Amino acid sequence: MLDARALARFRRNRSAVAGAVVVAALVLFALVIPLLSRHGPLTSNFPDGVGPDLMPVGPCAEFPLGVDRIFRDVLSRLAVAGRLSLVIATSATLIATAIGTVVGVVAGYYEGSGLKVPWPALAGLVGAILAALLGWMWVAVSVLLAGVATSAVRHFSGPRLNVDGVLMRVVDVLLAFPFLLLVMAIGASLDHTSSVTIFVTLGVTGWLGIARVLRAKTLQVRTLDYVVASRALGQSTPRVLLRHVLPNIAGPLVVSATVLVAQMIVADAVLSFLGVGIAPPTPTWGRMLFEGQSSIQVAPWLVAAPATILVMAVWGFNMIGEGLRDALDPRGL
Amino acid sequence: MRRVLRRLGWSVVVVWAVVSLAFAVNNLLPGDPARMVAGAQARPADVARIRAQLGIGEPALVQYVRFWRRLVHVGPRVVDPKADPSHATCAVVVPLGSAAVHLDFGKSFMKHAPVVDLIATRLPRTFALAAAGMLVQLLFGLLTGVLAATRRGSRLDRLLVGTSVLGISAPTFLIALALQLVFARGLGWLPIDGFGTTLDEHLRCLVLPAVTLGIYGAAYYTRLVRDELAALLEQDWIRTARAKGAPAWRVVLLHGLRNALLPVVTAAGLDFGALMGGAVVTETVFRWPGLGDLSVQALLNRDGPVILACVVVTSVAIVVANLLVDALYARLDPRIGDVALTRSR
């Protein structure tokens, strides 16, 4: 996939390399600063942080980026927030990519022909959905796994379903559903927001784009000569998928995933900004923006710092994605 | 024809599924609408009385059935709210002789007003914002896209693409805040937020939110136009036309743009549908009183009738946009997958 020529093309692309450098710098910043900083991200500094007019102090020798409304050091908060935001974004992207790949490839591969779903798996899926609606998450997961395991162990017959149709309708429904309501619903049904619930939320709502992209690409790949040939020769479906389809969709997948990381960082910031992100006092970039917004007139650094670093991170990932896209597919853009 | 009917059928199912899901979610959310109406300090007896008055003491299934029965029904053509309280919150939409089709979302818990009135007031505002935002997006996107495509590989191209990526990189609220600071507070040219009372004020208040949406979305169209146009401009027949002496702009405009426009229109159509749902974050930051702002308030107040009405309007808008785009274009461009773009506005 990323052969030598592609790598060379990537290296020649100055913006892409710039993006990569920025991302690397940010990762370094997030890792190193908390180790070096004198002040913790969660400690209010009385009386050092209190200025003469009882307002938080601005950037100075003691606090390079100033302090926030409750007098905590902004620099260390920014770095710790970086760790969290990057971890959440990448984890959410992994989940979204996994779900999106499975959905997209299945939908594309079985488009038109339908898929024979073994009865146990179908029963497991239906049962899982019912359980999930009733709120029994663990029951749902175990029922689903049981169904899939049973059908993997023995050969069962089952109905031929138009999975492509069903999956794409599900995508339509989820797209039409208001994001905010969905997020609040997920947040409310899970007991409290932690980083795990946030990236699960983002992952579960973010796979739609990748699914669509990979479905289209799978449709294309399906028509390739050697894929048609191997299917005609009777090769089993998993083998065809693994050896022929997957390598061909790897390119768009990686590009989409990289761009998705950028979108996840933004989505996480939006969630925090709307107040449904990680609980305080843990800092994330979006939360710092949310908290700094009200004091923008007296303490603009509270907004400037997280804003700058947020934009830099997202821009960096987007640039890498663009560069990968150009490197892997220079002709087709 | 059959395809059209099938798509129509599916659309109805989609809307039904979305609204039912919203109904379920709304019922499952913790929080008591009666408590929100009565206030945090009201005593349990008063809250209970208000809960009975709001009609939310009944089982969920009963409320569900009642909601759908009232949503669209046939009633008298002219309604006098005082004489006929059962149709007091209806909107007469399609006259059928002496009767008419009524649309009824019930009454808002918090504002005591028929929800159809609230929607009717706010829908045009969201429409105006969506249209203005779309206009700015397309203008920016087309201009920069054409520029970048015609000078592909040059510094300008890379600068424009890089800057447009910046537009997507910054979340909407950041762009909004930055614009507010510079143009409203700093320079004082435009209002900070709100809606104004006269047409002149409305237009001036529309500028910043529309530009925010524009910057955020233009980036996407820049890339789209640039990609499509660049591919087209490399084709032989274009080169032939230019070799024959046709001026560059004419080639670009007449041949290139016309073909490149199709995926742009497709994307724009879908985008508009999503924007009609209310660009929640932008409306909140600029206090633009549209559907997005209404749905956020309703969610925070657990105002069930309003939440459901907003979901209905949003899903219908998106579904209609989908149908229209489908009708315009036989096969969707598979690259249109940036759904998160339409999300975090």
Next chain:
Amino acid sequence: MRSIRAAYDALAAALGLSAILLLVLPAGCSRALSDPIPPVHDDEAAPRRGGTLRLASISDLRGLDPAGAVDGLSLGPVHLIFAGLVDYDEHARIVPELADHWSVEDGGRTYRFVLRTGVTMHDGTELTADDVKRSIERALHPSTPSQFASYFTGLVGYGAYANGEAEHLEGVVAEGRYDVRFRLQRPDATFPYLLALHAMRPTCKSAGYRYSDTWLPCGAGPFKLERGGWQPGTSLRLVRHPGYFRPGLPYLDAVEWTFNMQEPAQRMHFERGELDLVRDWTDITAARFAADPRWQKYGAVEGDNAMYGETMNTRVPPFDNVEVRRAVAAAIDREHYRLTGPARMRVLTQALPGSVAVDPSYVGQRYDYAAALEHMRKAGYPYDPATGRGGWPDPIEYLLYDQGAVTLTAPLLQQDLARIGLRIRLKVVSFPTFLTLQQRAGAVAISLGSNLLDYPEPSAVFDGLFTTSSISPEGTQNTSFYSNPRFDELAAKAHLELDPERRRALYQEANAILCDEAPWAFTFGFHFYDVHQGYVRGFRPHPVWPLDVGSVWLDRTGDELERMLGGGLR
């Protein structure tokens, strides 16, 4: 080489970006306060009639019916449209308003009010005792969404009326044209305080006997609402009621509100002279106005009616242990809390907010770290700050919502309690969820407690928040689920005690019990800081009602008056 150039490019881009942001942001910040627009005449000038007072609010108006649900914003206009039988004066004492005088009989079981004669309501008719009875029955009817009805369960016949069994309320009797008699089931010294609530205020005959959403509000207050005066979501305009019973008042021709206007916009309009009085300042702006010598005489502190604290569930460990609660009350450094909003927060050291405190200087709870550690030791969970060992072994959940002061005080609380060995974890939920959970038995261990006085009397705090009878499994106001028989006894006796001095002594004893047993750690009180322009004269903030502008007059030059009346807000 190329990659180094690329790196430089990236660095340059990043620096450029941050430079832009850091330059752009200060563009709109830290502008100095403008000069106040001074009055035309000097301090001794007599009030002049005329002009419109222009106000704004960040929120939207919910309604103007006194019998409906009323919130902080609507309280202002409702108070101007509807006058009550009695009102509170600037010391929060009951004084007659529409009533001429009243007498207490039967040891506090009967109150006889005699109305003023010749009071004209907005529709031109005279106020009679029948109007008073009708308005009260309208407010207390079971079909009315009033949030205060259950305060009046003491009226004779309330139960039957609230069930719909009785056509009329037996405990309110209109005897003659101007006499109203209230009969209570049990003597109650606090009843006059309840009569000043907006729900009890007389409405015009057009209001009828039942609540309706479409009624045009009409009462006997200094300002009236004309048809079309309220543009929902946009603005409200009240005009002078020429027949107001106080002669010569009000001076203003009209009062106007604009809704949904954020603070920066309000500040901009205020400095241009397009808004006359602003209440919705942020803490920081309020602090700057309060510290500026040019503006100090035009700033006014509104009543200290709100109290905040950390409410601890006395039925959930570890807060079922009174020593742990005492430790919490002593561990909180209230001065730090105050630093998050110095202009509008006051340190609170007792169970009553400043406006009704029996002894404002009484210190019931205070910050004392050594004492806090000592209480933890007595509780059985000693904590050693040097090693960090000891204290309560499990993390405790602290429930909060993401608006207002609590977003700042919660992390401070977390740090303070960590220092005595209590580790709390912040759980953020939406406001509706917060209310549901906090008011449910056994659901929450510790959360933010807040109370805004419904009426300026200590029973408003004690009865609702700390008595045993106020406990219910859902929707309770007693969020600490505190139950103390001696306290209940004191609270009940205070209702029966007609002598104000003896009542104050009872309240003070109850106050001392609360501070000692600490179901709440009382932390701060909150008040608004109003700032008005120099030409706004006669504004005296009311201890209870926001924006009580009945006796305000405007002192501007002629052509400015013209501009004020003719132009709108841009």
